[in-house]
Amino acid sequence: MKIAVVGTGYVGLVTGTCFAETGNDVTCVDIDKSKVEKLSNGQITIYEPGLEKLFLRNLKEERLRFTTSLEEGIKDAAIIFLALPTPPGEDGSADLKYILGVADHLGKILKDYKVIVDKSTVPVGTAEKVHAAVSKNYKGEFDVVSNPEFLREGVAVEDFMKPDRVVIGASSERAKKVMSELYNPFVRSGNPIINMDVRSAELSKYAANSFLATKISFMNEIAQLCERLGADVDMVRRGIGSDERIGKRFLFPGIGYGGSCFPKDVQALVKSSKEVSYDFQILNAVMDVNERQKLHLMPKIKKYFKDDLKGKKFALWGLAFKPNTDDIREAPALYMIDELTAAGATLSVFDPEAMPNVKGVIGDKVEYAENQYDCLEGADALIIATEWNEFRTPNFLKMVTALKNKVIFDGRNLFEGSAVKELGFYYESVGRAVAVPGQK
Numbered sequence: 001m002k003i004a005v006v007g008t009g010y011v012g013l014v015t016g017t018c019f020a021e022t023g024n025d026v027t028c029v030d031i032d033k034s035k036v037e038k039l040s041n042g043q044i045t046i047y048e049p050g051l052e053k054l055f056l057r058n059l060k061e062e063r064l065r066f067t068t069s070l071e072e073g074i075k076d077a078a079i080i081f082l083a084l085p086t087p088p089g090e091d092g093s094a095d096l097k098y099i100l101g102v103a104d105h106l107g108k109i110l111k112d113y114k115v116i117v118d119k120s121t122v123p124v125g126t127a128e129k130v131h132a133a134v135s136k137n138y139k140g141e142f143d144v145v146s147n148p149e150f151l152r153e154g155v156a157v158e159d160f161m162k163p164d165r166v167v168i169g170a171s172s173e174r175a176k177k178v179m180s181e182l183y184n185p186f187v188r189s190g191n192p193i194i195n196m197d198v199r200s201a202e203l204s205k206y207a208a209n210s211f212l213a214t215k216i217s218f219m220n221e222i223a224q225l226c227e228r229l230g231a232d233v234d235m236v237r238r239g240i241g242s243d244e245r246i247g248k249r250f251l252f253p254g255i256g257y258g259g260s261c262f263p264k265d266v267q268a269l270v271k272s273s274k275e276v277s278y279d280f281q282i283l284n285a286v287m288d289v290n291e292r293q294k295l296h297l298m299p300k301i302k303k304y305f306k307d308d309l310k311g312k313k314f315a316l317w318g319l320a321f322k323p324n325t326d327d328i329r330e331a332p333a334l335y336m337i338d339e340l341t342a343a344g345a346t347l348s349v350f351d352p353e354a355m356p357n358v359k360g361v362i363g364d365k366v367e368y369a370e371n372q373y374d375c376l377e378g379a380d381a382l383i384i385a386t387e388w389n390e391f392r393t394p395n396f397l398k399m400v401t402a403l404k405n406k407v408i409f410d411g412r413n414l415f416e417g418s419a420v421k422e423l424g425f426y427y428e429s430v431g432r433a434v435a436v437p438g439q440k
């Protein structure tokens with residue numbers, strides 16, 4: 001099938017590559033000339049495990065192409081995916097200017113029937129707005145479908161190729177048939193295509209992200225309680241997660257959720273609710289808890305250093321908003337950097353992938369280390385903000401030699417308190433007892 005993907009960012013590139021991998025002929029369109037040039041020359045523009053191999057194969061076998069011209073991109077396509085940004089506007093609602101701008105342009109260049117698919121995360125009613133924008137100038141037949149994307153960064157290829165489900169909101173049988181044909185190779189493993197009306201499909205995406213964010217904020221509150229009541233959140237997590245109704249996943253407390261989606265999508269659903277005179281109380285609390293959680297380690301650090309952080313040097317492991325990505329959008333680590341530098345401390349930081357992106361945003365506000373051990377040289381304490389695998393089983397002897405003080409503030413609960421205490425570390429984490437060397 002011939003497919004156009006408009007917007008070649010994270011979702012667009014994964015969508016285009018995976019559809020090419022299943023034998024479709026894909027043209028990706030982006031207004032960013034340098035991105036299109038790089039991609040056309042075989043240079044991948046995002047870090048995503050497993051994607052580059054598929055991308056290069058499909059580029060070489062000419063099932064995947066890139067262009068800046070919308071007209072050229074959609075010429076023979078049966079389906080046009082819109083994988084465009086929907087950033088928060090000033091009031092927190094999703095800004096639809098990219099989607100509606102392209103819809104307007106499509107209206108001027110469509111010549112025959114197409115299925116236009118909202119792949120971006122968009123509020124309920126957007127498909128109708130897209131339909132209206134296209135119809136202004138195009139009087140022929142077309143359909144607008146909602147097909148929200150549920151992939152996670154870091155495991156995006158796996159999520160796309162083997163989805164838990166594919167949600168399709170289509171209002172015509174013709175569009176439903178085209179979409180089912182396209183997605184058939186992905187759902188053979190037994191995971192379903194769930195057909196529904198367009199509005200329900202649009203809301204399913206916000207409901208999914210908001211529910212997951214709620215799970216995380218709930219566990220962060222349980223972690224707060226654990227610290228005050230002398231319980232261990234790891235035990236509580238296991239105690240509740242084995243109940244299938246609750247589930248084991250997404251119960252990990254930490255220093256808050258970040259990334260390009262949870263913060264913006266929870267906020268956008270609250271805003272959409274307000275527009276229909278509904279106060280979504282739980283989600284307001286989810287956002288408040290997350291704001292507080294991002295700085296959960298700060299009072300612990302201040303207390304340890306008796307409120308005097310001036311001139312202290314901190315090592316920071318992890319900058320990306322989560323492991324296996326170079327994405328730093330809404331990363332909790334950036335909030336920690338702001339707080340610590342404002343208090344007069346200096347930082348040496350290390351992240352396996354995200355350092356160039358951080359440097360692009362904050363420049364030389366911090367020192368960028370060559371590796372995780374150089375990062376510790378002469379530091380008064382180590383702070384952990386992202387749970388990269390290489391941080392989980394470090395060489396503790398090297399750490400002891402490099403650090404000035406054997407002190408760790410761990411925002412992702414990577415280590416067993418008792419194990420690091422035996423090595424002489426003072427260790428604070430989230431929702432667990434403080435491990436102090438020499439104390440039972």
Ligand SMILES: NC(=O)C1=CN([C@@H]2O[C@H](COP(=O)(O)OP(=O)(O)OC[C@H]3O[C@@H](n4cnc5c(N)ncnc54)[C@H](O)[C@@H]3O)[C@@H](O)[C@H]2O)C=CC1
Nearest residue numbers: 007008009010011012030031032083084085086120121149
């Ligand atoms: N990043 C993620 O993991 C996920 C994102 N989403 C949703 O997918 C949508 C896209 O997100 P990302 O891929 O992260 O965005 P992104 O910001 O990485 O990429 C968007 C791309 O669209 C391009 N673009 C902007 N205007 C354009 C135009 N007029 N014509 C052609 N291209 C244009 C930009 O140059 C950029 O390359 C958002 O609604 C997001 O909420 C959904 C699931 C997962």
Ligand SMILES: O=C(O)[C@H]1O[C@H](OP(=O)(O)OP(=O)(O)OC[C@H]2O[C@@H](n3ccc(=O)[nH]c3=O)[C@H](O)[C@@H]2O)[C@H](O)[C@@H](O)[C@@H]1O
Nearest residue numbers: 149150151152153250251252254256257258259261321322
């Ligand atoms: O709409 C989107 O863009 C995507 O948003 C999330 O995916 P993503 O943002 O890539 O990352 P997640 O793995 O969900 O993690 C989000 C944040 O929650 C945090 N988190 C996650 C799980 C957990 O138990 N605890 C926790 O604090 C992570 O550290 C991270 O900061 C959803 O998981 C995807 O299904 C969705 O498609």
